[in-house]
Amino acid sequence: MENVLLKNINNPGGHTLKNYLAGGGYEALKKTFKVTPDDIIQTMKDSHLRGRGGAGFPAGLKWSFIPKDPTVDKYVCCNADEGEPGTFKDRGIIEYDPHLLIEGMIIAGYAIGAATSYIYIRGEFEFGAKRLEAAIAEAYDKGYLGKDILGSGFTHDMYVHRGFGAYICGEETALLESIEGYRGQPKKKPPFPALSGLYSKPTIINNVETLACVPPIIAKGVEWFTSMGPEKSPGPKIFCVSGHVEKPGLYELPMGTTLREIIFDHCGGIKDGKNFKAVIPGGVSAPLFKEDNLDISMDFDSVMAAGSMLGSGAVIVMDETTCMVKSAYIVNRFFSHESCGKCTPCREGTIWATKVLRRIEYGAGRPDDIELLESICDKIFGRTFCALGDGAVMALRAFINNFREEFKYHIENKKCMVQA
Amino acid sequence: MLTDKTLEEIERIKKKYPNTKSACMEALQAAQREKGHVTECDMRAVAEALDIEPVEVQEVGGFYTMYNVEKPKGRHHVQVCRNLSCSLLGAEHIILAIEQELGIKTGETTEDDRITLSTAECLGSCGTAPMMQINDEFHEDLTVDKVSDILKGLK
Numbered sequence: 001m002e003n004v005l006l007k008n009i010n011n012p013g014g015h016t017l018k019n020y021l022a023g024g025g026y027e028a029l030k031k032t033f034k035v036t037p038d039d040i041i042q043t044m045k046d047s048h049l050r051g052r053g054g055a056g057f058p059a060g061l062k063w064s065f066i067p068k069d070p071t072v073d074k075y076v077c078c079n080a081d082e083g084e085p086g087t088f089k090d091r092g093i094i095e096y097d098p099h100l101l102i103e104g105m106i107i108a109g110y111a112i113g114a115a116t117s118y119i120y121i122r123g124e125f126e127f128g129a130k131r132l133e134a135a136i137a138e139a140y141d142k143g144y145l146g147k148d149i150l151g152s153g154f155t156h157d158m159y160v161h162r163g164f165g166a167y168i169c170g171e172e173t174a175l176l177e178s179i180e181g182y183r184g185q186p187k188k189k190p191p192f193p194a195l196s197g198l199y200s201k202p203t204i205i206n207n208v209e210t211l212a213c214v215p216p217i218i219a220k221g222v223e224w225f226t227s228m229g230p231e232k233s234p235g236p237k238i239f240c241v242s243g244h245v246e247k248p249g250l251y252e253l254p255m256g257t258t259l260r261e262i263i264f265d266h267c268g269g270i271k272d273g274k275n276f277k278a279v280i281p282g283g284v285s286a287p288l289f290k291e292d293n294l295d296i297s298m299d300f301d302s303v304m305a306a307g308s309m310l311g312s313g314a315v316i317v318m319d320e321t322t323c324m325v326k327s328a329y330i331v332n333r334f335f336s337h338e339s340c341g342k343c344t345p346c347r348e349g350t351i352w353a354t355k356v357l358r359r360i361e362y363g364a365g366r367p368d369d370i371e372l373l374e375s376i377c378d379k380i381f382g383r384t385f386c387a388l389g390d391g392a393v394m395a396l397r398a399f400i401n402n403f404r405e406e407f408k409y410h411i412e413n414k415k416c417m418v419q420a
Numbered sequence: 421m422l423t424d425k426t427l428e429e430i431e432r433i434k435k436k437y438p439n440t441k442s443a444c445m446e447a448l449q450a451a452q453r454e455k456g457h458v459t460e461c462d463m464r465a466v467a468e469a470l471d472i473e474p475v476e477v478q479e480v481g482g483f484y485t486m487y488n489v490e491k492p493k494g495r496h497h498v499q500v501c502r503n504l505s506c507s508l509l510g511a512e513h514i515i516l517a518i519e520q521e522l523g524i525k526t527g528e529t530t531e532d533d534r535i536t537l538s539t540a541e542c543l544g545s546c547g548t549a550p551m552m553q554i555n556d557e558f559h560e561d562l563t564v565d566k567v568s569d570i571l572k573g574l575k
C-alpha cells in the first residue's frame with residue numbers, strides 16, 4: 001500500500017511547502033472552494049472517517065452538529081496533545097508533513113464556517129511546534145491562510161497553542177480550558193463543544209491524524225478511502241508499534257489489518273527470537289490481549305467487540321520476559337501521576353492502586369491485595385468526569401484477569417515469576 | 421522583572437487570542453525561557469502584562485508540570501522516559517547508568533549545577549525507545565554507551 005499520511009516519513013526535506021505542492025498539495029483545498037461547505041460535510045460523512053484520537057467518533061457527523069448561523073464565531077481545534085503512552089503518530093505527521101495537517105484544518109474551517117483555528121500541541125514537542133509555526137508562516141506567505149484564501153472569499157487564521165505538561169489536556173474539554181488559559185480540567189458534557197466549545201462558541205476538536213485524512217479524501221475521492229478496511233471503519237490507519245518487536249516504528253496500513261500481521265509481517269516479529277506474551281492494541285488505556293486475540297481485525301468495532309479499544313493505534317508488544325506486575329505498576333503510576341485531581345475516585349483511587357501495585361512489585365504484597373485492587377477498580381469505574389479513570393481501570397483489570405497467576409506468585413513468593 | 425525581549429514576545433502571543441487570559445500559558449513559557457524557571461515575581465509581571473490577576477498566572481504555573489516554579493534546575497535538564505515502551509527496552513538500565521555516571525540520584529542536581537536528572541512519562545517517542553529529553557532536545561534509541569557519550573558532551 002502506498003503511504004499517504006506518512007508519505008514523507010523518510011524524506012527529510014519533505015516538510016516544506018515547495019515539496020508539498022510538488023506532491024499535489026493544496027489541490028484538495030482548491031477543489032473544496034468549488035463546492036459548498038455542506039458538500040464537504042457530506043463528503044466527510046460518506047467517507048465514514050472516524051476520529052483517530054481514540055474514540056472513533058464519525059468526523060462528518062461531528063462537523064454536522066455545528067450550528068449554521070453565520071453570525072456566530074466558530075472554531076476548529078486540532079488535538080496534537082499526543083499523550084497516550086505508546087503513541088507517536090501525530091508527531092510524525094507534524095514533523096514530516098505539517099502542510100497535510102494545515103490543509104485539512106483549513107478545509108474543516110471552511111466546512112463549518114470557522115475563521116480561526118488552534119493547534120494544541122504538547123509542550124515537549126518543541127521541534128514539532130517550530131515546524132508547524134514555520135509551515136503556517138509559509139502558508140500565510142503564499143496565500144493559503146489569511147484573508148480571502150486563493151480568491152475564494154474565505155478567510156482563516158491559524159495559531160499554534162503550546163501545552164506545558166499535562167496528559168489530561170488531551171481530553172477535549174480540558175484542552176479547551178487550557179487554550180482559554182485555565183488549568184486543564186475536564187468539564188461536564190453536555191453542553192458538547194459543537195454547541196458550546198472554545199470561548200463558549202461552536203467548536204470542533206479533531207485529532208491530527210483525523211484532520212490529515214481530510215485532504216486525501218477530497219483529492220482522491222471517497223471511494224479511494226472506503227476501499228480500505230471494513231465498511232464502518234475504513235481508510236488508512238497509522239499504527240505506532242513499540243516494545244519487543246524487531247522493527248518498531250510507524251506503519252500506515254489499511255484499517256482492519258490484524259495484530260498478527262502488524263507484529264509478525266510488518267514489524268519482523270518478536271525481538272531477538274523470543275516468544276510473544278501480550279500486546280496492548282491502542283495505548284496503555286486499552287486492555288491488553290493475549291495470543292488468542294492476535295487475529296482480530298484492527299478497526300474500532302472489532303477491537304471493541306473483543307473487549308479492548310483501538311484507541312490511538314498504539315500497539316505495545318511484550319515478550320515472554322515481561323513482568324506483568326511491573327508493567328501494570330508502570331501503567332498505573334502514569335495514570336495516578338496524570339489524574340488532574342478534579343474527581344475524588346480517580347485522584348485517590350489511582351494513587352491507592354499504584355501504592356498496592358508497588359508493594360506487590362517490590363515483594364511486600366499482602367494476601368488479599370488482588371481483591372483490594374479489584375475493589376479499587378470497582379470504585380473508580382463509571383464514577384468520574386472523564387475517561388481517564390475508566391481507562392486506568394480497564395487497563396488494570398485486563399492485567400489482573402489475564403495474568404492472575406503472576407500476581408499471585410509475586411505476592412506469595414515475593415519475587416517475579418519471569419526471568420527478566 | 422521580565423526582559424524587553426520577553427515582553428515583546430508576550431505582545432506577539434496576545435495577538436493570537438481574543439482575550440489576554442488565553443495568552444497566559446505561552447507568556448509564562450516565554451518568561452521561563454529567560455532563565456529556566458519562573459519566580460513569583462515573574463508571574464506577577466506576566467499577570468501585569470496580560471492585565472489579569474496574579475493568582476490566575478499562579479494557577480497555571482502550578483498545574484502544568486513543565487513550569488519550574490522557584491526551582492532552579494541544572495543547566496541541562498535530563499529527563500529519561502520511564503513509561504511502558506521505554507521500560508520494556510531497558511529505561512531502568514539507562515537511569516541507573518546516568519545515576520552512576522553523575523553520582524546523583526533521580527531528582528537531584530550535580531554539585532556544579534551542570535545536570536539535573538529526572539524521569540518523565542511517555543514523551544511520544546516510543547518507537548525509538550529508550551529515550552530521554554535534554555532541555556528541548558530528544559535523544560532516542562539509547563544505549564548505556566551512547567548515554568555516557570551524550571553526558572560527556574554537556575558543558
Ligand SMILES: Cc1cc2nc3c(=O)[nH]c(=O)nc-3n(C[C@H](O)[C@H](O)[C@H](O)COP(=O)(O)O)c2cc1C
Nearest residue numbers: 051052053079081082083170171172206207210387
Ligand atoms: C484522558 C484523555 C486523554 C486524551 N488524550 C488525547 C490525545 O492526546 N490526543 C487526541 O487526539 N485525543 C485524546 N483524547 C480524546 C479526545 O477527548 C477527543 O475525543 C479527540 O481529540 C477527538 O478527535 P477525533 O474525533 O478526531 O479522534 C483523550 C481523551 C481522554 C479522556
Ligand code: FES
Nearest residue numbers: 501506543545546
Ligand atoms: S514510552 Fe517512552 S517515549 Fe513513549
